[in-house]
Amino acid sequence: MLSQDDKILERFLAESREHLASVENDLLELEQQGDDIDYELVNCIFRTIHAVKGGAFFFGLEKLGDLSRHLEVILDRIRRGELTLTADVIAILLSGSEQLNLMLDNIDNLDSFNISDIDRSIEELLFVTFSEEEKLESSSFIDIKFPDGKKIFTVNKYDFLRAAETEKGGANVYLLSYDLIQDLEQKNKTPWEVISELLQICVFIDSKVDIDSIGTLDSDLPTSIPFYVLISTVIEQHLLCDLISIDARSVFHVRKDGIIENLSYENKSELVESIMDYFLTGSPSVNAQTGNKSLRLSEESLEYLKRHTAILKQLGQMLKSNCNCSNRDLIIKLNAEIGGIFSELSGVVRVNQSADTGQAREGSIQDGATERMSLIVFKNGSVLLALPLLLIERLEKIGAGKLQAAADGLLSYNGKKIELISSSEICEDAVLEDGAEYIVAVLRGQRRNYGIIFNSIFTISNTSTPIYSVEPVKANIVGTVVLDGCMVRLLDLHRLIMPTPVEQMSVTASAGADVKCVLLLDNSNLFLGYIKGILQKYGLIVYLAKNRQEVYETLEEYGDDVGLILCGLNFPEKNILSFIQSLKDKKLYPDIRIIALTMLVGEEKKFLRLDKNKLISGYIPKMDFYNIVNECYTPVTEV
Amino acid sequence: MGSEIVLTAGGDLISSEVESFKDEILENLAQKPQRLILDMGKVKVIDSSGIGMLIAAKNSASKYKCELVLKDMNADIIKMFKIMRLTEHFVFAN
Numbered sequence: 053m054l055s056q057d058d059k060i061l062e063r064f065l066a067e068s069r070e071h072l073a074s075v076e077n078d079l080l081e082l083e084q085q086g087d088d089i090d091y092e093l094v095n096c097i098f099r100t101i102h103a104v105k106g107g108a109f110f111f112g113l114e115k116l117g118d119l120s121r122h123l124e125v126i127l128d129r130i131r132r133g134e135l136t137l138t139a140d141v142i143a144i145l146l147s148g149s150e151q152l153n154l155m156l157d158n159i160d161n162l163d164s165f166n167i168s169d170i171d172r173s174i175e176e177l178l179f180v181t182f183s184e185e186e187k188l189e190s191s192s193f194i195d196i197k198f199p200d201g202k203k204i205f206t207v208n209k210y211d212f213l214r215a216a217e218t219e220k221g222g223a224n225v226y227l228l229s230y231d232l233i234q235d236l237e238q239k240n241k242t243p244w245e246v247i248s249e250l251l252q253i254c255v256f257i258d259s260k261v262d263i264d265s266i267g268t269l270d271s272d273l274p275t276s277i278p279f280y281v282l283i284s285t286v287i288e289q290h291l292l293c294d295l296i297s298i299d300a301r302s303v304f305h306v307r308k309d310g311i312i313e314n315l316s317y318e319n320k321s322e323l324v325e326s327i328m329d330y331f332l333t334g335s336p337s338v339n340a341q342t343g344n345k346s347l348r349l350s351e352e353s354l355e356y357l358k359r360h361t362a363i364l365k366q367l368g369q370m371l372k373s374n375c376n377c378s379n380r381d382l383i384i385k386l387n388a389e390i391g392g393i394f395s396e397l398s399g400v401v402r403v404n405q406s407a408d409t410g411q412a413r414e415g416s417i418q419d420g421a422t423e424r425m426s427l428i429v430f431k432n433g434s435v436l437l438a439l440p441l442l443l444i445e446r447l448e449k450i451g452a453g454k455l456q457a458a459a460d461g462l463l464s465y466n467g468k469k470i471e472l473i474s475s476s477e478i479c480e481d482a483v484l485e486d487g488a489e490y491i492v493a494v495l496r497g498q499r500r501n502y503g504i505i506f507n508s509i510f511t512i513s514n515t516s517t518p519i520y521s522v523e524p525v526k527a528n529i530v531g532t533v534v535l536d537g538c539m540v541r542l543l544d545l546h547r548l549i550m551p552t553p554v555e556q557m558s559v560t561a562s563a564g565a566d567v568k569c570v571l572l573l574d575n576s577n578l579f580l581g582y583i584k585g586i587l588q589k590y591g592l593i594v595y596l597a598k599n600r601q602e603v604y605e606t607l608e609e610y611g612d613d614v615g616l617i618l619c620g621l622n623f624p625e626k627n628i629l630s631f632i633q634s635l636k637d638k639k640l641y642p643d644i645r646i647i648a649l650t651m652l653v654g655e656e657k658k659f660l661r662l663d664k665n666k667l668i669s670g671y672i673p674k675m676d677f678y679n680i681v682n683e684c685y686t687p688v689t690e691v
Numbered sequence: 692m693g694s695e696i697v698l699t700a701g702g703d704l705i706s707s708e709v710e711s712f713k714d715e716i717l718e719n720l721a722q723k724p725q726r727l728i729l730d731m732g733k734v735k736v737i738d739s740s741g742i743g744m745l746i747a748a749k750n751s752a753s754k755y756k757c758e759l760v761l762k763d764m765n766a767d768i769i770k771m772f773k774i775m776r777l778t779e780h781f782v783f784a785n
Binding site: 112233237269 | 706709710713716717720736737738739740742743744746747748749750751754766767769770771773774775776777780
């Protein structure tokens with residue numbers, strides 16, 4: 053199993069060498085620029101080094117990763133304006149870059165590298181830039197411990213606090229408590245599989261196996277092996293649990309003072325009880341017409357619950373078991389954000405369209421970031437629905453009516469019942485039926501977010517060529533929904549397919565009439581979804597790629613057919629310049645035109661650099677696409 | 692009583708296989724060698740049970756004041772051990 057990584061390792065090494073080749077020139081260019089620093093160029097170098105670092109740690113090349121990390125910190129300080137780019141700094145960066153190159157050529161022999169000199173230089177350099185507080189942190193340690201004093205880790209304070217600032221790290225530091233036997237083996241997972249999952253989404257601060265809890269060979273083999281991992285990640289707890297398949301009870305939030313917040317499932321029943329008391333006895337509002345009771349949680353409570361999803365789970369279960377509610381007499385009003393957290397709640401959620409969350413929702417759609425908006429979760433036939441405000445607004449704008457989930461596990465839409473089939477009954481051959489109405493929604497799966505699409509807004513003209521393409525990539529079909537007898541496939545999240553008029557699409561004009569296949573490269577799923585839908589309306593075949601590997605694989609297979617690459621300027625993750633250059637250098641696909649997609653703001657320099665080298669055929673502002681979508685979002689047939 | 696014993700793991704250290712290797716290690720530890728070398732050259736995959744068995748073996752070896760050495764360990768498995776901070780508990784040799 054592990055040897056399967058070899059190909060990826062080779063690719064990583066090749067790409068790293070390729071990237072580092074440009075770093076040296078970029079550094080020299082920076083040196084020549086003097087005080088007029090091109091910060092975009094610093095960013096480019098930063099991203100390159102960051103990529104090397106990430107790969108190095110992923111492949112266990114620690115020395116390579118450590119040096120990359122140190123260089124990355126220097127570059128980060130420069131781009132933040134905290135470190136002056138002097139000749140000495142350039143010299144250290146060049147020396148570090150050279151060492152990285154040497155290491156890449158000798159990864160089997162990394163232990164022979166002595167990088168203590170450069171490490172010392174870097175540390176001295178950085179230490180000068182440290183604030184007094186940081187200096188203190190860098191030389192002190194912090195215990196990661198439970199409130200009762202049980203210590204799990206002792207880590208460098210500076211590393212602990214700064215882990216949250218790295219790209220994959222974030223404001224959330226968690227202690228994950230695995231049991232290698234109970235959590236992994238009995239679920240047919242290997243430790244490596246779990247570690248690989250984690251490495252992709254978070255920063256490892258520390259980890260340890262509790263070997264003291266394991267006996268000797270004289271006794272039976274251990275039935276429990278505690279394994280603790282201290283991570284930092286931008287991902288919030290409820291999503292983390294899904295992404296890495298870990299029970300929420302095994303995820304502990306770690307405060308900045310190192311105290312592990314022991315919010316396990318069991319010992320918070322008191323709080324849940326109090327919420328229940330409030331709800332059941334504390335005068336919840338009652339809708340005079342429907343008789344629905346509703347509980348509005350305070351902002352403070354919502355904030356608290358957002359961080360402690362175990363409570364939500366317990367609350368949900370208690371609500372279900374204790375409330376003895378009929379279909380429509382129990383509704384918890386939540387905003388869309390908090391609604392997303394109720395992944396395990398086998399109850400009812402109605403989206404509270406409060407204005408205070410509208411702005412944030414819109415923002416998250418605009419940047420195409422993790423759109424953890426909306427979800428339908430169904431467990432044992434129960435349904436949970438929370439749609440993003442923006443989507444709801446659009447639905448309502450076009451007369452889609454109210455969406456409502458009912459406590460008996462049914463989702464209703466304008467009074468029509470929607471049944472959800474459990475994942476075990478996924479039917480990949482489901483088709484959309486003539487004349488059926490479908491609704492847009494999002495499904496949140498056990499391991500990741502899935503989503504979209506019941507197309508309730510649109511009338512599908514016929515099964516083979518629907519007006520709005522809902523043709524999914526087969527692998528992304530994750531479920532089937534029956535809506536009034538019509539089966540609807542649930543597609544991967546963000547594959548929102550928006551109707552857009554042909555006339556306004558400038559991209560196809562750039563592509564030319566001969567282009568039949570387009571490869572879309574961007575780091576925004578949502579954006580990819582938009583453009584894909586648009587291009588498909590032209591009958592173009594569209595391939596999507598979100599990383600280099602997918603690009604290479606797609607081109608390997610379909611390169612002869614692809615006539616146009618639409619490439620986000622931030623794609624692939626790091627150095628777009630070298631990526632495009634490598635495509636050209638290899639002369640593999642000389643006839644493919646490349647058009648850059650850009651937000652423009654802050655990216656002009658990068659675009660100009662690309663353009664100067666005549667690497668791309670042109671560019672399209674992303675906002676054009678968004679505007680098109682926004683302006684033209686009108687239903688073919690209103691409900 | 693030998694001062695050094697070499698045992699070879701016949702294949703992957705996974706739950707269905709570890710029991711027999713465990714017995715073999717235990718029998719040889721009873722001879723109180725100064726050093727017990729586990730030749731891991733044929734091990735490509737190790738699961739949780741395998742890790743647990745190795746840790747238990749290490750604990751047993753300590754009890755017998757014997758040094759447990761993992762020889763020719765697959766680089767990928769060493770990588771996993773590094774991430775899990777297990778390398779500091781074992782001695783490795785090529």
